[in-house]
Amino acid sequence: MLQNPQGKMHLKSANPKITFVMKHPLKESVGNALRRRVPMALYAFPGIDEPYCFFEAATVGTLNDDEHDFGFFYAPFINKGEAPRIIIPCDNTDSMSVDSVGDIRFPVSTEFGLYKEHVSAIAAHHMAQSGGKTVYARRISDPEAVVDWPSMAFDYFSAFPDTFRFMFATPDAGCWLGASPELLIRRDAGSSLLTTMALAGTLRDNTSEWDEKNIEEHDYVTRFILDVFASLGIEAAVSGAEDVRFGSIRHLCHRITAHYSGPIIPLLNALSPTPALSGSPRAEAIDMISLLEGHRSLYGGYVGVNSPSGIRAFVNLRSMNFNHKGGYCLYAGGGITSLSQPSDEWLETEAKSAVLRRCISAHTINPSSAYPNPVYETPS
Ligand SMILES: C=C(O[C@@H]1C=C(C(=O)O)C=C[C@H]1O)C(=O)O
Numbered sequence: 089m090l091q092n093p094q095g096k097m098h099l100k101s102a103n104p105k106i107t108f109v110m111k112h113p114l115k116e117s118v119g120n121a122l123r124r125r126v127p128m129a130l131y132a133f134p135g136i137d138e139p140y141c142f143f144e145a146a147t148v149g150t151l152n153d154d155e156h157d158f159g160f161f162y163a164p165f166i167n168k169g170e171a172p173r174i175i176i177p178c179d180n181t182d183s184m185s186v187d188s189v190g191d192i193r194f195p196v197s198t199e200f201g202l203y204k205e206h207v208s209a210i211a212a213h214h215m216a217q218s219g220g221k222t223v224y225a226r227r228i229s230d231p232e233a234v235v236d237w238p239s240m241a242f243d244y245f246s247a248f249p250d251t252f253r254f255m256f257a258t259p260d261a262g263c264w265l266g267a268s269p270e271l272l273i274r275r276d277a278g279s280s281l282l283t284t285m286a287l288a289g290t291l292r293d294n295t296s297e298w299d300e301k302n303i304e305e306h307d308y309v310t311r312f313i314l315d316v317f318a319s320l321g322i323e324a325a326v327s328g329a330e331d332v333r334f335g336s337i338r339h340l341c342h343r344i345t346a347h348y349s350g351p352i353i354p355l356l357n358a359l360s361p362t363p364a365l366s367g368s369p370r371a372e373a374i375d376m377i378s379l380l381e382g383h384r385s386l387y388g389g390y391v392g393v394n395s396p397s398g399i400r401a402f403v404n405l406r407s408m409n410f411n412h413k414g415g416y417c418l419y420a421g422g423g424i425t426s427l428s429q430p431s432d433e434w435l436e437t438e439a440k441s442a443v444l445r446r447c448i449s450a451h452t453i454n455p456s457s458a459y460p461n462p463v464y465e466t467p468s
Contacts, residue, residue, distance in 0.1 A: 117143050118238040122257060122412040129160035129175045129393040131393060132408040133400065134269075135249065140393075142177035148258045149174055151394060153351040156397050160256055162264075162404065165365070165388035166374070169357050170257050174394065175258060177199055192262050194409065194417040195382060198226035204430040206380045213376070215426035221305050222367035222376050225387065225421025226437050228445065231451050240451035241265050247335065247443045252402040254391050257412070261386055266407025269334045270364065272390050273356055276398035281351035282322075285402075286310035287332060288364040288423055289340035298329075305423035306340045308368035313344055315357050322346045334406070337439045352399055360390050360453040364401060367423065406440065414454075418444055432460060 108455040114130075121128040121143040132142040142159070151174040159176035203226050214220045237255075245253040248267040255265040274283045288301030298306075306403035310326065317324045324346040332341040348355070365388040368371025377384070386409070392401030408418035408464045 094396055101215065105149060112352040114139065114141070117141075117244060118241070119207075119244070122237060122263065123413065125257075127256075127258045129176050129254070130255075131160060131252065131254040131391075133393075134252055137249065139253075142211070143174065145178050146175050147178045147195065148260070149176060153353050153355065160254070160393055161390070162171060162261060162386055162391045163357070163360065163389045163403075164386050165361055165384040165404075166378075167357055167360055167389060168315065170356070170391075172356070172390070173260065173351055175256060178228065192409070192415065194229045194231050194415050195227045196425075197229050200434060203434055207424055207430040207433050210376065210380070210386065210424040211428045211430075212417070214424070219234065219304075219369055219426070220372070221308050221363060221423045221425045222373045223363070223365050223388075223421050224377070224424050224433075225372075225381060225419050226434075227417050227419055228441060229415075229417035231415040232415065233448075234453040234454045235410070235416065235448055236453055237263070237265070237410060237412065240447045244444060244447040247447070248406075251334070251406070252391070254402075254407075256391075263405070263410045263412055264391075264407060265384060266391070266404060268402040268405055268407070269332055269339065269405040271366050272360060272362075272392070272401040272403050273352065274398070274400045275348070275352060277396060279398070280347045282346045282348045284313060284344050284359070285332075286313055286344065286362070286364070290422060290436050290440070291338045292336070292436065294338070301425055301427040302340055304427070305363075305425055306342075308363040308423075310342050310344070310367065312363045313359065316355075317344075317346055317348075320348075320350070320355065320358070320405070324347050334411050335443050337436075356390065356401055360403075361388050362403075364423070365405065365421070380453065384419070388421075390423045406444065408444065416448065 098187045127146040127148050130139055132139040150171040151157055152171050155177055157174050159174045161172040161174040163172040182414045210224055241255050251267040251269045253267045257263040259426045270287045271285045289306040314324055324344050327343040330341050331338045386404050389404045390401045391404045408416050410416035420441040422433050422436045
């Protein structure tokens with residue numbers, strides 16, 4: 089259904105008590121919600137075309153284990169164990185305005201010169217340490233471009249039907265959209281079966297075998313997840329290696345399952361950010377990221393849905409922060425080890441963000457003079 093946003097559709101609420109009456113086709117409703125600057129969320133689970141959304145009335149609170157709040161939740165990259173924020177459908181139109189965040193200041197685009205300098209420094213650091221990994225991300229931003237966000241989002245979502253697609257707006261987070269291939273946690277209601285994945289390592293072609301660099305950066309993630317589970321007394325099983333496709337690229341993936349019926353929020357917060365988005369050793373990698381990149385906001389944190397059928401959380405990546413009035417910043421990163429080459433890593437971030445950039449260009453109404461076209465420097 090996301091492929092045909094003009095058509096009629098059944099909208100499902102995450103909260104069984106709320107019925108949504110859509111007066112407009114979906115794309116128009118998204119546009120109206122953004123213009124009205126009220127909290128909203130729209131999402132579609134991997135492999136399912138039917139989007140769920142709350143536009144008409146929604147409020148923002150915190151998601152706690154002991155409260156059965158159903159809705160769309162999100163947490164930032166730097167997460168000091170706080171409960172995620174949650175957007176909950178409600179009966180009243182909320183007076184909260186997404187504008188109350190004030191004017192969003194988007195970080196500037198990371199130029200290749202700075203990127204190369206940072207990636208080289210990180211690789212040298214891991215060489216000196218004889219191991220380890222840091223996930224370094226670049227920003228691609230245009231503070232002024234005006235984009236038709238609903239059309240852009242539906243194009244982007246249509247390109248990645250196997251991902252968790254999301255778009256939401258709140259006063260504290262501003263507006264975000266993304267298509268995440270990376271599951272953080274899934275637990276169905278009434279079941280203690282927990283599923284997660286180690287997803288790290290990227291190839292830009294269809295033929296290469298997984299090499300030492302990719303296997304090393306992947307293994308940090310698998311080991312970290314298993315260590316977190318072990319620290320909570322959770323015994324886990326790891327599946328065989330598989331490739332997960334994202335457009336023209338492939339990621340190395342191991343699915344991990346366990347039985348766990350304990351509180352889920354502490355587990356989510358212990359896992360996030362995994363070394364797929366931070367690095368290893370994790371605390372040191374997070375410090376290095378803060379120093380070199382600055383504030384990541386929600387990129388690298390998680391987004392998800394708590395509903396009567398269970399909880400599903402995904403890593404917030406292949407995503408962007410935008411302002412309904414104009415301006416955006418998208419994020420694209422990759423794991424840097426002692427074996428990293430800055431030009432290769434840059435091309436990896438180009439590949440990860442290619443569809444997002446293409447969709448933005450296709451739906452830009454007035455390219456700003458500061459950044460008329462997404463033309464990227466080719467690394468030398
Ligand atoms: C950091 C990103 O992706 C992560 C890093 C990967 C890698 O370094 O190979 C692969 C998948 C993701 O876990 C991103 O897309 O921004």
